[in-house]
Amino acid sequence: MERNIFPLNYLPLGKKARVRDLISSGSTRRRMLDLGIISNTEVEALQKSPSGDPVAYRIRGAVIALRSEEASQILVEEI
Amino acid sequence: MGIKKLSMVSAFSENQLIIEKKCPDDKIVALAGNPNVGKSTLFNNLTGLNQHTGNWPGKTVTNAQGRFLHKGKGFILVDLPGIYSLMANSVEEEVARDFICFGDPDATVIVADATCLERNLNLVLQTLEITNNAILCVNLLDEAKNKKINIDLKELAKQLGIPVVGTCARDGRGLNELMDEVYNLAMKKPSKAGYIIKYDKPIEEAISILEPSIKKVIGDYNSRWVALKLLDGDKTLINSINQFLKKDILEEIEIAEKMQLAREVLINSGIDNNLFRDKVVSRIVMRAEEISRKAVSYENELYNLRDRKIDRIITSKGFGIPIMLVLLGFVFWLTIIGANYPSQLLSDGLFWLEGRLYRLLTAINFPAALKSLLVEGVYRTLAWVISVMLPPMAIFFPLFSLLEDLGYLPRVAFNLDNFFKKACAHGKQALTMCMGFGCNAAGVVGCRIIDSPRERLIAIITNTFVPCNGRFPTLITTIAIFFAGYFSGALRSLVSAFLLTMLIVFSVVMTLLLSRILSKTILKGLPSSFTLELPPYRKPQIGKVITRSIFDRTLFVLGRAVIVAAPAGLIIWLMANITIGDASILSYCARFLDPPARLIGLDGYILTAFILGFPANEIVIPIIIMSYMSQGSLMELENLYQLGELLRNNGWTWLTAVCFVIFSLMHWPCGTTFLTIKKETQSWKWTIISFLVPAITGTLVCFVITTAVRLLRIV
Numbered sequence: 001m002e003r004n005i006f007p008l009n010y011l012p013l014g015k016k017a018r019v020r021d022l023i024s025s026g027s028t029r030r031r032m033l034d035l036g037i038i039s040n041t042e043v044e045a046l047q048k049s050p051s052g053d054p055v056a057y058r059i060r061g062a063v064i065a066l067r068s069e070e071a072s073q074i075l076v077e078e079i
Numbered sequence: 080m081g082i083k084k085l086s087m088v089s090a091f092s093e094n095q096l097i098i099e100k101k102c103p104d105d106k107i108v109a110l111a112g113n114p115n116v117g118k119s120t121l122f123n124n125l126t127g128l129n130q131h132t133g134n135w136p137g138k139t140v141t142n143a144q145g146r147f148l149h150k151g152k153g154f155i156l157v158d159l160p161g162i163y164s165l166m167a168n169s170v171e172e173e174v175a176r177d178f179i180c181f182g183d184p185d186a187t188v189i190v191a192d193a194t195c196l197e198r199n200l201n202l203v204l205q206t207l208e209i210t211n212n213a214i215l216c217v218n219l220l221d222e223a224k225n226k227k228i229n230i231d232l233k234e235l236a237k238q239l240g241i242p243v244v245g246t247c248a249r250d251g252r253g254l255n256e257l258m259d260e261v262y263n264l265a266m267k268k269p270s271k272a273g274y275i276i277k278y279d280k281p282i283e284e285a286i287s288i289l290e291p292s293i294k295k296v297i298g299d300y301n302s303r304w305v306a307l308k309l310l311d312g313d314k315t316l317i318n319s320i321n322q323f324l325k326k327d328i329l330e331e332i333e334i335a336e337k338m339q340l341a342r343e344v345l346i347n348s349g350i351d352n353n354l355f356r357d358k359v360v361s362r363i364v365m366r367a368e369e370i371s372r373k374a375v376s377y378e379n380e381l382y383n384l385r386d387r388k389i390d391r392i393i394t395s396k397g398f399g400i401p402i403m404l405v406l407l408g409f410v411f412w413l414t415i416i417g418a419n420y421p422s423q424l425l426s427d428g429l430f431w432l433e434g435r436l437y438r439l440l441t442a443i444n445f446p447a448a449l450k451s452l453l454v455e456g457v458y459r460t461l462a463w464v465i466s467v468m469l470p471p472m473a474i475f476f477p478l479f480s481l482l483e484d485l486g487y488l489p490r491v492a493f494n495l496d497n498f499f500k501k502a503c504a505h506g507k508q509a510l511t512m513c514m515g516f517g518c519n520a521a522g523v524v525g526c527r528i529i530d531s532p533r534e535r536l537i538a539i540i541t542n543t544f545v546p547c548n549g550r551f552p553t554l555i556t557t558i559a560i561f562f563a564g565y566f567s568g569a570l571r572s573l574v575s576a577f578l579l580t581m582l583i584v585f586s587v588v589m590t591l592l593l594s595r596i597l598s599k600t601i602l603k604g605l606p607s608s609f610t611l612e613l614p615p616y617r618k619p620q621i622g623k624v625i626t627r628s629i630f631d632r633t634l635f636v637l638g639r640a641v642i643v644a645a646p647a648g649l650i651i652w653l654m655a656n657i658t659i660g661d662a663s664i665l666s667y668c669a670r671f672l673d674p675p676a677r678l679i680g681l682d683g684y685i686l687t688a689f690i691l692g693f694p695a696n697e698i699v700i701p702i703i704i705m706s707y708m709s710q711g712s713l714m715e716l717e718n719l720y721q722l723g724e725l726l727r728n729n730g731w732t733w734l735t736a737v738c739f740v741i742f743s744l745m746h747w748p749c750g751t752t753f754l755t756i757k758k759e760t761q762s763w764k765w766t767i768i769s770f771l772v773p774a775i776t777g778t779l780v781c782f783v784i785t786t787a788v789r790l791l792r793i794v
Contacts, residue, residue: 033360064610
């Protein structure tokens, strides 16, 4: 079965997805890990800011806003 | 002898915390936790100190220490910066980690948010890897209850192997129990940090190779954790250890050898440095998830629905920014109309007192020149500063704190981030700008919440572009005289508030523009990663907000203004009263500065006033009045109409007013802010740049406007 894996910034609002891979490196990667974004973490797109970027996500019970630059480096699979 | 037991004599880190014990056997208690979990409220309730708290991540930017007594024992509570992790991604994390690790606390209290426990457990577990001498304080239990989140404290204690206390710091519930646990723990002998987390087999194997050699150097206490960090290659920790031991730990022959061996084990299993860190962090996160699953249950999965509904409105495409502008406008409007009356009252009172003081000094035959210097120089300047500054601050700061307490400010950063991104700056700069509205020095200190150095410098340099409370009266007065004067009654204050809001928008635009120019020139670099937490909305504690903002902020800022205003009053009086030939020193200055001042739409007196206003911006208008009336002391006029007449008679046109307003938005930081920038950047270079950037910008903008208007002959 082919799996549909795409960057987090393409996740529509209100939808949930599971993290499959983190492609960032260095300090950005560390920051994402600190937020608890690891493989299999569930994320939900909650709210866009007025200009569409950043987007607020629910990550492990907290609401975190990420810019598209960061979100595009998190690969997810919709659930 | 373990790391913890080495004496802490010299600084092992430039960010080291200095602990002041009142009594030599006081116990030291570190207070750690994520941002925005009520840590500062807890701190205040325990120590009675008024540490300012706020509902936005990263509020504790400086460390507060306070003392409390429990069962006759003294405890020094050290409020560490709010952080998410101890991986040292930022200065705050480094400070907190170094203190927990090397600061020798007798106990560490980790405060966690009951409504968001899983995320908080990340820091708890990382702390427990360093020390077992910890207590978990699950705070905000009342909010969790409201959201129907149940937390099994006993299960948590079992899983973590440390005492767990549930609290509700706002109303003080659970604090006694917490103090009991702190007491018990601090009296106990410290024990070795446990195996709170077990890693993958190759990692455990590598640790077991390295750990014995580390034990020989630093002792038993947290050798496992140090081994883990050495394998991780955590440079900041290695630096801290080396400074602490005063030798290079990696040059110890045995450690170097074992490191080599351990590395080989890892490489043979295909674990490079990046993967190592990933595996370690993942394990911690997974353990947090597991514990949270066992100890937390939700009766209602949609427990955050209300917050999301609010967010959907106040950060929406259609309403987000309008709501923000209206709120801002409303705050200014309330400040303007609310401040008029008390300002007048204060000024009447203080000037009545001045008369009394003058008569008293006359009665006791005080020397005339000295009397004039004291009363008309020092006292009058002080009276002016207080009566002009106190009422707006006493209104503005509580309103601002209210928005802060509600959790609205991070939403402002969220709404505006895209503009900041385009300016190659950080969204949190919106927050430091908000603080700047209160006081630019406070805003500059607040820039510590921005964790990348480049974006932080941009925020510091551009902070003075937003007008602080000391400049608001100047702006409001000028607007009222020259632009809103055509309207009457309620309409006038509305027009004033509107124009002021527009002026603020202008200052924000200039901030963004300059941020962008800076990041394309002297502060080149890629924008660093941006993450911003939107905390749950909280019902503000109105009573506390008012007392706190008056005592912490209003009186603090006022106190600072008074300290600079008194000597400024003295100097101004001397300049205005010492005459050489036919004119005072002040007039000489003004005459000298007149030609360049004319080029930027001002005159010599105005420019002199700005220069003399360096200690405190609020005395700019009083100096101008004083100079125009050729008086030897600061003057207050009965009403705005008289002031308007005076200014117009001295050649003010609408162009002068426009340039005056712009120059007052953008000239140079005030004395306090200037010194704060030096302290924050630790560099004269950046301090001078922070001085020059607004000065040059303001001069240029005024010059362009003046030249354009004069060429078009519309004035």
